Amino acid sequence: MFLIGERINGMFKDVAKAIKGKDKSIIQDLALKQISCGANALDVNVGPASSNPKEAMEWLIKTIKEVSDIKLAIDTTKQDVMELGLSLCKSKPIINSVNANEEKMSSFFSLAKKYNASIIGLTMDKSGIPKDSEGRMELAMKLVAACMEYGIDTNELYLDAVILPVNVAQSHAKEVLKTIRDSKMLADPAPKTVLGLSNVSQGSSAEYKNLINRTFLTMAVANGLDAAILDVTDKELMNSLATAELLMEKQLYCASYLEAYRKK
Amino acid sequence: MERLIEKWQDKINEVVIGSKKPIKIGGETGVYFIDGEDKCPNPPKVAMEVWDMEPEAWPDVLKSNFEKALRDPAEWAKMCVDKFSADLICLRLASIHPDLKNTSSQEAGKTLEKVLKAISVPLVIIGSSSPEKDNEVMAHCANVAKGENCLFGVATQENYKTLTAACLSAGHSIISEAPIDINIAKQLNILICDMQFPLDKIVIHHATGALGYGLEYTYSIMERTRLAGISGDKMLSMPMISFAGQEAWRTKEAKTYAKDTGVLWEIATCSAYLNSGADILVMNHPKSVKEIKKAISQLCDKN
Numbered sequence: 001m002f003l004i005g006e007r008i009n010g011m012f013k014d015v016a017k018a019i020k021g022k023d024k025s026i027i028q029d030l031a032l033k034q035i036s037c038g039a040n041a042l043d044v045n046v047g048p049a050s051s052n053p054k055e056a057m058e059w060l061i062k063t064i065k066e067v068s069d070i071k072l073a074i075d076t077t078k079q080d081v082m083e084l085g086l087s088l089c090k091s092k093p094i095i096n097s098v099n100a101n102e103e104k105m106s107s108f109f110s111l112a113k114k115y116n117a118s119i120i121g122l123t124m125d126k127s128g129i130p131k132d133s134e135g136r137m138e139l140a141m142k143l144v145a146a147c148m149e150y151g152i153d154t155n156e157l158y159l160d161a162v163i164l165p166v167n168v169a170q171s172h173a174k175e176v177l178k179t180i181r182d183s184k185m186l187a188d189p190a191p192k193t194v195l196g197l198s199n200v201s202q203g204s205s206a207e208y209k210n211l212i213n214r215t216f217l218t219m220a221v222a223n224g225l226d227a228a229i230l231d232v233t234d235k236e237l238m239n240s241l242a243t244a245e246l247l248m249e250k251q252l253y254c255a256s257y258l259e260a261y262r263k264k
Numbered sequence: 265m266e267r268l269i270e271k272w273q274d275k276i277n278e279v280v281i282g283s284k285k286p287i288k289i290g291g292e293t294g295v296y297f298i299d300g301e302d303k304c305p306n307p308p309k310v311a312m313e314v315w316d317m318e319p320e321a322w323p324d325v326l327k328s329n330f331e332k333a334l335r336d337p338a339e340w341a342k343m344c345v346d347k348f349s350a351d352l353i354c355l356r357l358a359s360i361h362p363d364l365k366n367t368s369s370q371e372a373g374k375t376l377e378k379v380l381k382a383i384s385v386p387l388v389i390i391g392s393s394s395p396e397k398d399n400e401v402m403a404h405c406a407n408v409a410k411g412e413n414c415l416f417g418v419a420t421q422e423n424y425k426t427l428t429a430a431c432l433s434a435g436h437s438i439i440s441e442a443p444i445d446i447n448i449a450k451q452l453n454i455l456i457c458d459m460q461f462p463l464d465k466i467v468i469h470h471a472t473g474a475l476g477y478g479l480e481y482t483y484s485i486m487e488r489t490r491l492a493g494i495s496g497d498k499m500l501s502m503p504m505i506s507f508a509g510q511e512a513w514r515t516k517e518a519k520t521y522a523k524d525t526g527v528l529w530e531i532a533t534c535s536a537y538l539n540s541g542a543d544i545l546v547m548n549h550p551k552s553v554k555e556i557k558k559a560i561s562q563l564c565d566k567n
Contacts, residue, residue, distance in 0.1 A: 252492050252500065254450035260499045263457070 002227035005034030010047015045075035086115040100139040133178035154187035158194040192226040218244040272494035282386025289543040290503035312350035317359040338382035361392035369404035406430035474511035490541035503543035
């Protein structure tokens with residue numbers, strides 16, 4: 001499983017504060033902590049409250065680069081912020097994300113080609129998120145087609161079937177799982193699949209958030225999920241993930257399999 | 265028809281053995297000898313086995329190649345390198361076994377020094393399969409060979425701590441051995457690694473069976489190990505060693521059939537393990553060594 005650490009996001013109070021006060025240590029600590037917990041890439045999002053998103057994105061990326069060359073997932077909907085972020089990356093970047101709107105796809109897939117980036121494609125468009133798997137698959141097909149049109153390998157596309165919070169859209173979880181399964185048939189090489197995991201428990205009671213996250217993640221693993229944006233510092237979540245991958249024969253059993261997983 | 269070439273995400277560790285003329289093994293990014301999948305950065309190597317005492321159980325057809333040298337490990341090792349072009353020497357300290365000569369650590373250390381002096385190719389050193397005695401002698405020998413960057417064996421799940429500590433402090437590599445069990449092989453590597461032993465100094469050995477004696481089990485375990493390694497399992501991304509020669513020469517066919525049967529048995533066994541991913545083949549008969557070295561160079565040139 002390709003793990004993208006979610007914590008460097010201006011929606012979190014500590015990150016927002018760090019951006020405002022230009023406090024590098026908070027960001028660098030978060031970066032290193034997530035890497036030590038097994039992140040393969042870090043999501044970077046300046047948050048909605050930022051007054052100057054370009055400046056904040058540049059500062060965040062440069063701050064992280066001082067301590068690590070890890071891959072970054074540039075998380076913004078703004079084209080100019082995205083391009084600036086991609087241009088600053090040392091390792092192959094990830095675009096987070098594009099939706100299935102024509103104009104959005106045209107600008108973001110061009111950027112993916114120009115910067116040799118992987119790209120996360122959301123199965124949503126102007127009319128929102130489809131309620132079922134069939135609707136999501138239609139949009140997924142559009143994203144795959146765009147990928148081909150711009151000459152990007154289809155396995156550089158990470159399809160995100162967009163999970164909604166279970167407390168408001170309970171019927172979506174099983175549709176997302178079906179989409180993860182079915183997406184593999186859209187192209188050869190098959191597109192990858194990703195989830196913004198924590199969204200599933202948004203608004204649920206704090207006590208159960210982690211339980212909901214790890215339960216849904218194991219279900220997604222069983223359906224073939226390739227990557228997730230998640231809280232890698234949640235130890236129980238990571239243990240469930242390692243065990244799910246073990247049961248799916250994604251990693252070989254040994255007595256200390258959790259330890260082996262952490263050393264990956 | 266379009267050819268499908270598999271792209272693997274990871275790489276087998278490169279392990280360097282030896283000091284005077286060091287060799288590098290491992291480094292695979294795909295399955296060797298599949299045209300287009302891997303360019304064989306470090307072709308598999310052939311080690312020849314040298315004992316610290318005359319191997320009485322060996323058949324004459326094998327012994328006769330070495331004649332008097334069988335009684336002098338240093339001369340024997342030199343002969344294997346100069347005359348038979350061995351890439352490495354595997355010194356088996358058989359005589360230390362309590363049921364054989366029960367040779368002391370000091371004596372074994374002296375033999376090792378002589379062999380080290382006689383050759384410049386890298387050295388693999390293995391014990392006598394007596395866990396307690398091996399621990400005692402290997403700890404001493406690791407120290408004697410300090411700085412020579414040898415490959416010491418064998419660590420097992422029941423007995424790995426002493427050898428791991430000795431190799432760690434003297435800077436040697438280690439052979440981790442599991443009884444044809446990939447899960448134990450992985451677990452043992454974790455245990456060794458927990459002692460702060462560097463991953464790029466571990467070589468895996470899956471207990472070997474000869475042709476007709478369980479070869480297919482070891483073959484498939486080695487293949488699975490290699491595929492797991494290049495698929496990103498860090499605890500299995502080590503090069504592998506195979507003691508195929510000794511197994512071939514242990515068979516009744518090699519010992520009792522026509523003169524060339526043993527050689528053919530060894531060649532057949534070794535070619536199979538070559539294809540299953542062995543990075544070092546420990547062999548015995550000069551004729552088989554010659555054939556296998558020829559096969560390696562032809563297979564690697566093709567890629």
